[in-house]
Amino acid sequence: MGFDVLILGAGSAGSVLAARLSENPALRVGLVEAGAMPDDPDIAVPQKWPALQGRAFDWAYATLPQPGTAGRIHPWPRGRVVGGSSCLHAMAHVRGHPDDFEAWAAATGTRRWSYDGLLPAFRRSESFSSGANAPPGGAGPLHGGEGPLPVYLPDAELSPVVRAYMEAGLALGVPHLGDHNGRSLKGVAANSLTIRDGRRVSAADAWLVPALDRPNLTLITGATVERLELEGSRVTGATLARDGRTEPVFADTVLICAGAVASPLLLMRSGIGAPAVLAKAGVACRLASPDVGENLHDHLLAAGNLYRARRPVPPSRLQHSESLMYLDAADPTRGEGAPDVVLACVAAPAVSECFSAPPPGEAYTVLCGVTHPTSRGRLAITGPDAADPPLIDPAYLTTEHDRRSFVRALQRAREIGHHAALAPWRAEELLPGPAAVTEAELAAFIARAAITHHHPVGTCRMGADPGAVVDADLRLNGLDNAYVVDASVVPAITSGPVHAAVLAIAETFAADFTA
C-alpha cells in the first residue's frame, strides 16, 4: 500500500486532516486507526459521556502515582476509535483566551499560531448557533456559520441549579459573557457544546464521515502503528499490526496524529527521542530528540466542592457540567486578560475516588481548577512494542504556583457555592466541609479531590529553538517529510478545554499544506 500522504491516527486532528487534504483529488490520502468505527450508541448521548470510559474503545491509560495528589494513580481515558478522544470527550468548546496563543507565537516566532493567526481556522471549523432563548449567534467576525462542527450555545435546557450558580457569579460582580469563544473569556456563560439535535458530533462525524466516499481517501481501521520506518532523514512509511500480522505501508509524507500520549510513544518506538530513554526501553536511537515526551501538562479539577441539595436536583439535559466560569482569582470582577482559575457547576454529585457522595438528584458540585498550571511532567516507553505500557508522569501539583492557585480557586468556588442565589438549592456543604478552613486544610483536600480535566498536551512541543520536537511548520526536527499534528504540539496549554485549539491546529496545517 502506498499514499502521497499517510495520516496516523483518526482522532480529532486526523479526522480534520483526512477530510481537508482529500479535498484535492490528486492527493492519495491514507488514514490509519487502531480502533474501529464507533458502534456503541451511548457515544452519541451527551449525558452518557462519563460512562464511556473503560469500554473497549478507550485506551484506558493510567498515570504513575502522583506525590502531588496524595500518591494517587489517575485514570487517563483516550479514544481508541474513529473520532478518537472526540468520541469520549465532554463536548465543551472553548478556544482559549487570545493571550494564551501569545505563548505559541513566542515559542515559534510566527504569528500563524497567535489567536488572530488561528481565527480563520476557528471560524472555518464551526457552525455556531444559539439556543432558543439565547442572544443571537450565528456567523460573525468571531464565529463561523458554515463549518463542519456544530457549536451550540444552549439556554432553555440549562439546569436550574446551574442557572442559580451563574446568578451567584453575576451577583458577586463577575462579568456577563455571551459565550466562551469571543476575545474575552472571564465571566459567566453557559458552555458552548459540540452537540446537534441533542446528540454528540465528534470530529469524525463532522469532517471525516462525509469525506469517506472520496476515491482518493482510504481509511484503514483496526491497525495499530507499531513504528515509523526511516531511511536517512526521510520516513518511508510505517509498520502496521493488524489481525495478528504486521504489514508495511508506504508514503511520501507522514502526518503523526496519535494524540498527546500516543504520538511521542510512537516516535520513541521508532527510535526518535532521548537516547537514554530509548536505550532503557531496548530501542536503537535513530534520531536524538531529547524533548520527545517532555513538557507533559494537563488541567486538573478538584471534585469537588459538594453540596447536599434541599430539594431534588433534576438530571442534566446536556452534559452535566454546563457552565465553566473563568476568573481572575484575586479580583473576579475583572474582565480583561486571561483567567487564572476556573469554576464549573455540575448538576450532580462529582467526587474523586477518595470520597463518597449522595446519589444523583440529592447533591450538586462546584468544581474548580487552575487554568495555567506550571507543573511539567513526562512520558516514556518501557519497551519496543506498542503493547508495552507507557510511563505517564504529569507531575501534578509539583509547583508552589499550582498548589497556591488551586487553594484560591477552591476559595472562590465556596464563595459562589455559599452565595444567597444558591440558597433555594443548598442544604449544607458536604466537601470539603465546614471543618476545612486553613490553606493547609484546603490544600490537603485538593490533593485528594483532584482529577484530570482530560487535557494532556505538550509532549511534541512546537518551537523555534533547536530543542523543540517540531518546528513552526510542525515538521519533525531532523526529518524531511514527517510532521506531528495533534494536541502534543501545544507548547503551553490554553485556559480551557483544548479540543477547539487542536481542531484549529489541524485546520491551519491543512490550509498551509495544500496552499
Ligand SMILES: Cc1cc2nc3c(=O)[nH]c(=O)nc-3n(C[C@H](O)[C@H](O)[C@H](O)COP(=O)(O)OP(=O)(O)OC[C@H]3O[C@@H](n4cnc5c(N)ncnc54)[C@H](O)[C@@H]3O)c2cc1C
Ligand atoms: C474523557 C474526556 C473528556 C474531554 N472533554 C473535553 C471537552 O469537554 N472539551 C475539550 O475541548 N476537550 C475535551 N477533551 C480533550 C479532547 O478530546 C482532546 O484534547 C482531543 O480530542 C485530542 O485530539 P488528538 O487528535 O490530539 O488526539 P485523539 O483524538 O485522542 O486521536 C488520536 C487517535 O490516534 C489513534 N492512535 C493512537 N495510537 C495509535 C497507533 N499506534 N496506531 C493507530 N492509531 C493510533 C487513537 O486511537 C485515536 O483515534 C476530553 C478528553 C477526554 C478523553
